[in-house]
Amino acid sequence: MKNADLLKIAASYGDPVYVYDSEKIISQFQRLTNAFSGVKNLKLNYAAKALSNLAILKLMNSLGSGLDTVSIQEVQLGLLAGFNPEDIIFTPNGVSLEEIEEASKLGVRINIDNLSILEQFGNKHPDIPVCVRINPHVMAGGNSKISVGHIDSKFGISIHQIPHLLRIVELTKMNVNGIHMHTGSDILDIDVFLYASEILFETAQNFKNLDFIDFGSGFKVPYKEGDIQTNVEELGKKLGDRFNEFCKAYGKELTLAFEPGKFLVSEAGHFLARVNVVKQTTSTVFASIDSGFNHLIRPMLYGATHQILNISNPEGRERYYSVVGYICETDTFASNKRINEISEGDILCFKNAGAYCFTMASNYNSRFRPPEVLWHEGKAILIRERETFDDLIKHQVDVKDLFAIKDIPKKEKVGIK
Numbered sequence: 001m002k003n004a005d006l007l008k009i010a011a012s013y014g015d016p017v018y019v020y021d022s023e024k025i026i027s028q029f030q031r032l033t034n035a036f037s038g039v040k041n042l043k044l045n046y047a048a049k050a051l052s053n054l055a056i057l058k059l060m061n062s063l064g065s066g067l068d069t070v071s072i073q074e075v076q077l078g079l080l081a082g083f084n085p086e087d088i089i090f091t092p093n094g095v096s097l098e099e100i101e102e103a104s105k106l107g108v109r110i111n112i113d114n115l116s117i118l119e120q121f122g123n124k125h126p127d128i129p130v131c132v133r134i135n136p137h138v139m140a141g142g143n144s145k146i147s148v149g150h151i152d153s154k155f156g157i158s159i160h161q162i163p164h165l166l167r168i169v170e171l172t173k174m175n176v177n178g179i180h181m182h183t184g185s186d187i188l189d190i191d192v193f194l195y196a197s198e199i200l201f202e203t204a205q206n207f208k209n210l211d212f213i214d215f216g217s218g219f220k221v222p223y224k225e226g227d228i229q230t231n232v233e234e235l236g237k238k239l240g241d242r243f244n245e246f247c248k249a250y251g252k253e254l255t256l257a258f259e260p261g262k263f264l265v266s267e268a269g270h271f272l273a274r275v276n277v278v279k280q281t282t283s284t285v286f287a288s289i290d291s292g293f294n295h296l297i298r299p300m301l302y303g304a305t306h307q308i309l310n311i312s313n314p315e316g317r318e319r320y321y322s323v324v325g326y327i328c329e330t331d332t333f334a335s336n337k338r339i340n341e342i343s344e345g346d347i348l349c350f351k352n353a354g355a356y357c358f359t360m361a362s363n364y365n366s367r368f369r370p371p372e373v374l375w376h377e378g379k380a381i382l383i384r385e386r387e388t389f390d391d392l393i394k395h396q397v398d399v400k401d402l403f404a405i406k407d408i409p410k411k412e413k414v415g416i417k
């Protein structure tokens with residue numbers, strides 16, 4: 001997308017605003033598909049948690065993607081977006097048996113990540129095939145908060161518990177048709193991926209009725225120019241060959257599944273915010289924007305870096321700024337970064353704002369969540385409206401006369417539109 005397009009969108013829909021470029025999503029989907037072209041049955045199940053707007057889900061559906069979901073609500077969103085239930089996999093962590101049964105009733109595939117629920121589910125529904133999530137005890141992922149396949153992680157069934165898992169399968173007579181792992185996000189080194197995959201292949205040999213092996217996700221995308229990214233082409237060749245070899249030995253053409261989130265949508269997203277104040281302190285020049293970690297929490301939550309461009313003054317001389325939000329706690333998007341000279345009123349563009357940005361947004365400080373706009377075939381399409389005051393109080397219950405407060409003004413009187 002060009003700066004001019006983004007500026008036009010900010011002018012039309014106001015700021016802050018999220019903008020997603022469909023062309024980038026489509027090209028990433030095709031890139032990953034092409035990388036694994038050596039595998040006969042490939043299934044990409046888009047991880048809905050990354051960006052779950054219905055328009056994005058429909059776009060994924062139209063590309064032939066399946067859907068990876070982690071809550072019953074994501075399952076329902078997927079069904080609303082027109083996914084066939086069998087193209088949705090439910091991969092929750094630590095949810096109740098009831099929630100898993102609810103998802104199963106909707107016809108989606110079930111992925112179970114602990115022995116307790118596996119046993120309960122198997123006892124009650126031996127005829128419903130399930131996938132099992134294995135924890136391979138591999139340290140992978142960009143940082144500790146997004147590394148989820150190691151020995152201290154709450155995710156998956158430990159590879160050391162496979163004998164127990166097999167006993168449950170045998171006693172309940174349930175059918176395990178898939179085996180899954182997800183070791184973390186932002187995996188830098190494909191060898192780590194390949195190493196964990198070997199563990200999964202070894203584990204898979206214990207199950208005789210598999211239809212698919214799901215290798216999770218964790219593809220690292222670049223966050224700035226020249227940044228390292230997962231070489232999906234090399235991974236596709238190496239893992240693809242190894243998978244084909246495994247299938248031969250297993251005696252069946254299995255499906256190779258992935259559930260990418262970031263890889264498909266991260267780079268497609270742009271978050272646009274306006275600079276309210278440029279404040280020079282004794283040590284720093286702060287650019288304070290009309291947003292905060294209520295809208296984009298990744299930098300504060302796990303130190304994620306989002307490149308920030310001043311699209312109002314792209315040719316201006318570069319100076320050092322700390323870009324901060326308006327939230328009443330430390331709320332730093334970037335510290336001492338070189339950005340083209342910023343004036344109050346300029347629009348800053350946060351790159352890589354497609355994955356885990358809007359979906360992690362909140363109403364903290366009683367702010368409205370921003371609108372979302374899809375840029376598709378050269379046109380801007382509003383796919384979520386900016387919230388209003390009514391959204392903030394929609395579910396609050398009016399206590400009416402519970403407290404003796406006189407003269408509660410009407411909404412209009414306090415400037416609420």
Ligand SMILES: Cc1ncc(COP(=O)(O)O)c(C=O)c1O
Binds near residue numbers: 047182186260
């Ligand atoms: C089980 C599972 N699958 C897939 C993903 C998507 O990972 P990424 O966004 O790194 O592709 C996640 C992310 O948290 C996950 O927990």
